[in-house]
Amino acid sequence: MAADASDPARPPLPASPHAAGAHRGGRRHAGRPTMKDVAAQAGVGLKTVSRVVNGEAGVSQDTEQRVQEAITSLGFRRNDSARVLRKGTTASIGLVLEDLADPFYSPLSRAVEEVARAHGALLINGSSAEDPEREQELALALCARRVDGLVIVPASDDHRYLAPEIAAGVATVFVDRPPGRIAADLVLSDNFEGAREGVAHLVAHGHRRIGYIGDRPGIHTAEERLRGYRAAMAEAGLPVAESWVAPGRTDADRVRSDAVRMLEGGRGGEPVTAFFSGNNRVTVTLVRVLAAPERRERPVALVGFDDFELADLLSPPVTVVAQDPADLGRSAAELLFRRLDGADDEPRTVSRPTTLIVRGSGEIPPSG
Amino acid sequence: MAADASDPARPPLPASPHAAGAHRGGRRHAGRPTMKDVAAQAGVGLKTVSRVVNGEAGVSQDTEQRVQEAITSLGFRRNDSARVLRKGTTASIGLVLEDLADPFYSPLSRAVEEVARAHGALLINGSSAEDPEREQELALALCARRVDGLVIVPASDDHRYLAPEIAAGVATVFVDRPPGRIAADLVLSDNFEGAREGVAHLVAHGHRRIGYIGDRPGIHTAEERLRGYRAAMAEAGLPVAESWVAPGRTDADRVRSDAVRMLEGGRGGEPVTAFFSGNNRVTVTLVRVLAAPERRERPVALVGFDDFELADLLSPPVTVVAQDPADLGRSAAELLFRRLDGADDEPRTVSRPTTLIVRGSGEIPPSG
DNA sequence: CCGTGATCTGACAACGTTGTCCAGACCTGC
DNA sequence: GCAGGTCTGGACAACGTTGTCAGATCACGG
Structure with missing residues (x-):
């Protein structure tokens, strides 16, 4: 009777409310x-x-x-469960990403949903919270539900756990970051080139000491953007003091303290006159730091990777290297349905260009 | 053989890529x-x-x-489909909202996801795009998949179509807007009181001619907020010229033209000295309108319903009546799981308070 | 009036899992 | 050595749907 409820090992839902009665x-x-x-x-x-x-x-x-x-x-x-069991196809696809509430990922998710809808499929999505274990747990739960396909924004760097699933016919597309130790379709922004262009823009406006604050190494996009930063500096023949380069977590405290350090020229490096920011969250924090009253007399230039809402209304308006997240999502979903429609060729990688949007903050000349 | 593919009436996925072969x-x-x-x-x-x-x-x-x-x-x-078929419970819940990519709804969605996860359930969500038909289609598709429960941000005003589902045991909670012609659990922000407080704040700063631009009538939150606006004006003994009240679509063009009209005092009404904005999207458009160079000499006050990112960094920073979307989502999900855990009492309505966040734009005195 | 299709309908066996129930194997203590 | 128990393992029938196939019914021409 109470057998089911008394087993502490089983996680899922409590017994259906009705099961008890009749x-x-x-x-x-x-x-x-x-x-x-x-x-x-x-x-x-x-x-x-x-x-x-x-x-x-x-x-x-x-x-x-x-x-x-x-x-x-x-x-x-x-009852679609029975139908699925019988037919073997669920008309649903899964999406695993970092955080559904992130303004970068939510349009991506929405775009995937639209494509799915156009193909008569439902979207099931989950947030990995940048936790590899949670990514795996989610992806496998989706496979257990027999989604027809999977779109993944990786949080881990080893996706071998998906090999049996892919072999069993679950179409899988990675987006924004490449899969680890496995071959699969992939949609990426051109992070390297975007960053290179953004930093070159600062250089073109006269900056020689440019700070880079970005996401942790290990995250592919972060590495590519840092690589782009270094490439642009090298092309301009500019040295890079290691104190100007600060990859790491993207919480406000860390970003703020690294930014302040670079502005004050601690740890041997001379103070920077411009920042290149590795993503959205970092950019916003930098905007706050630079907007502080005590900084206003010596304006610092800023170019951010990723566009964000209201960037044009800040003062100064923020120059960014924009990706199109909806476009990434759409491309990924289309690749996925291409597979589901039977395409059987080699995994392909799609690279989407970025756009430099000039608004003001990146054109501030170096001061001091 | 080709029967399935040739039937134009059937929408779902194309035949599985493998079905053809073996x-x-x-x-x-x-x-x-x-x-x-x-x-x-x-x-x-x-x-x-x-x-x-x-x-x-x-x-x-x-x-x-x-x-x-x-x-x-x-x-x-x-194979979870088989498991579901056998056990009758899916350990998944559905969420239908207006737009997954909307910065108001994405934290709500994320909060529902977190609660679901804590209960070992997966979240399936879909965007209704404010289309009643699409809402119904989605909700029923989720029911066909036998989700254990449903969280709905209504786009329609008639939810009788859900009656059989609810009778069959699908726990259902509405959030942000009430259900139509059906009784169910409900989580709402106190839109009326929030709007009243926001408008009263403008009145307290000396404004007598305040414009209201909000969402379409028919949307419950919009109606409540408009009601709050009228109540605050009435309490202050201020007349409301009908040209100051502009509910309608929230696209930038409509909002812009109505705003300009009110600022110029067309249609008989005297020009307004302040705006109360009915939501997020409207607020952002108003910020753009008011930031135009030709408006800067005669600053206009603004209080917006809904907080948004970077509101504090604009100039002037934007005073808002804030809701907590994550809190709404969490409350709704908790109500849902309470039902799933067997609660069988009367449907209840939970009202969450709003917070007036004073930042600057709402404290500008009337000019002219 | 019967044969011949064409149309409509229903029995039945899957799909892959879990709950029930029973049968052995293996102990324990006398 | 044997009765009584505890483990372990497996056969079997659901769950609700769909594909197959064969049976019923009907219209129509010969």
Whole structure:
């Protein structure tokens, strides 16, 4: 009786609220009429109901109407689990990303959803919170639900755990960051080139001491952007003091303290006159730091990777290297459905260009 | 053969890429090993595999190990559809909202996801794009998938279509806007009181001609906020010229033109000296309008409903009536799981307070 | 009136899992 | 050595749907 509830090992949902009451005897359990019930009510066979529900041909007007009436009167709704079990296809795809609430990822997610919808599929998504274990847990849970395909923004650098799934036919596309130790379709922004262009823009405006604050090494996009920074500096023949380079977590405190350090020229390096920021969150924190009253007399230039809302309304408006997250999502989803439609060729990598949007903060000349 | 593909009426996914090849005869279809396969490989019975997979007691160390090996060697993963079919519970909940990419809703969605995760459930979500038909389509698709519960941000004003589902035991909670023609749990911000407070704040700073630009009537939150606006004006004994009240779509063009009209005092009303904005999107457009160079000499006050990122960095920083979307989502999800845990009492309505955040734009005195 | 299709309908067996129930194997203590 | 118990393992029947296939019914021409 209480066996199920008393087993502490089992995580999932508590027993259905109804399970306790009717023990599937006596009065018919209140929940969910089935096709069988509909068939009985309409006085037809089971399969006929199935036909009506699925709009298959070969049912007379008259019968169809009787069945429809039974359906609405009973409030029947087809059980898709059973359907999936029988058909082997779920018409749903999974999306695993870092944080659904991140303004960079939410348009990506929305774009995937739109493409899925256009293909008659539902989207199930989950946030990995940048935790490799959670990514795996989520991706495998989605596979257990037999999603037809998977779009993943990796949080881990080893995706071998997906090999059996892919072999079993789950189409898989990675986006924003490459998969680890596995070959699969991939959609990326051109992070290296974007960063190079952004930093070159600062150089072109006369800056020689440029600070880089970005995400942790180990995150592919962060590495590429840092590489772009170094390339631009090298091309301009500028030295890079190691105190100007600060990859790490992107929380406000860390970014703020590194920024202040660079502005004050601690640890041997001379003070920077411009920042190149590795992403969204960093940019916003830098804007706050630079907007502080005591900084206003010596304005510091800033170019950020990733566009963000209202960037144009700040003073100064923020120059950015923009990616198009919706475009990334759309491309990834399209790649996915291409696979689902049977494409069987080599995994391909799609690279999307970035756009430098000049607004003001990147054109401030060096001071001091 | 081609029957399925040729039927134009059927929307779902194209036939599985594999279905075509092996016709489940001859060589065993490559996809997906089942528990039966694992049992065969390990030389044990079917149920024993099930026991191992579910961590049930009553399997010897030795056998368990053999089974585990077979599982990894075959790359087996339990088919949750079959499990759901058998158990009747999916450990997943659905969320239908307006737009996943909206900065107001994405934290809400994320909060629901976190609560779901804490209860071992997965979240499936979809965007209704403010289209009642699409809301229904989505909600019913989720029900067909037998989600255990549903969180809905309504786009329609008639939810009778959900009655059979609720009767069948799908826990349902509405959030942000009330359900139509149906009783259900509900989580709301106190829109009326928030708007009243925001407008009163403008009045307290000397404004007598205040414009309201908000969302369409018919949207509950918009109506409440407009009601709050009128109440605050009435309390202060101020008349409201109808040209100061502009509910409608929230696209930039509409908002801009209405704002300009009010600022110039067209249609008989005198020009307004302050705006109360009905939501996020409207506020941002108003900020743009007011930031135009030609407006700067005669600053106009602004209080917006909904907080938004960087509001504090604009000049002037924007005073807002803030809701906490994550809190709304969390409350709704908790209400949902309360039901799933068996709570069977009357539907309840939870009202969450709003917070006036004073930043500057709302404290500008009337000019002219 | 019968044969011949064409149309409509229903029985039945899957799909892969889990709950029930029973049968052995293996102990323990007398 | 044996009765009584505890482990362990497996056969079998659901769960609700869909594909197959064969049976019923009907219209129509011969």
